[in-house]
Amino acid sequence: AQTVTQSQPEMSVQEAETVTLSCTYDTSESDYYLFWYKQPPSRQMILVIRQEAYKQQNATENRFSVNFQKAAKSFSLKISDSQLGDAAMYFCAYRRYTTSGSRLTFGEGTQLTVNP
């Protein structure tokens, strides 16, 4: 079974600074997808960024980027120029490649605090 581990229950960053959230996963599959979701206090899960395992290039979405190390099974999220609105719980998630299914396996989450 696939597992996702986030070893940092809490992180904090100063506004405008950069922070990196860590995620490791375990799978025997070679094709899969990785995601970072953000869950603010409203509890609405929002997709931040996704990475296809077959792509070597790291995904980037504005201030958010990932460092995907397939051999090490590591998938970290870097947030640049942190803003107060970035404060939230961040979940790393895995989805295996399949033609019939969209099941996500989530990590435990990292609570990010942004200090003004």
Added chain:
Amino acid sequence: KAGVTQTPRYLIKTRGQQVTLSCSPISGHRSVSWYQQTPGQGLQFLFEYFSETQRNKGNFPGRFSGRQFSNSRSEMNVSTLELGDSALYLCASSLAGTSDGEQFFGPGTRLTVL
């Protein structure tokens, strides 16, 4: 386009009762997945429905069941409620339920079992 909606948003029940939660996916989306979120167990997959058929099921007891209607709306039912069923239940929809498709989450239903 309206997002995923879940009703009710909050629910209080007592042990032994049953409850039904509803999820309306984004228009045109045919796949609906359900997740349970608790402080102790985190986010866990319950089941997924696609075109009225259950396609995947997580590791939950038979007290948890669901269904999907022809308009893609989905309901999940929990019978004989236990205190441990208190959780945030999240529903997510996607266009075709393929692994490369993006899932859009609803705001969740907060269930409290007393």
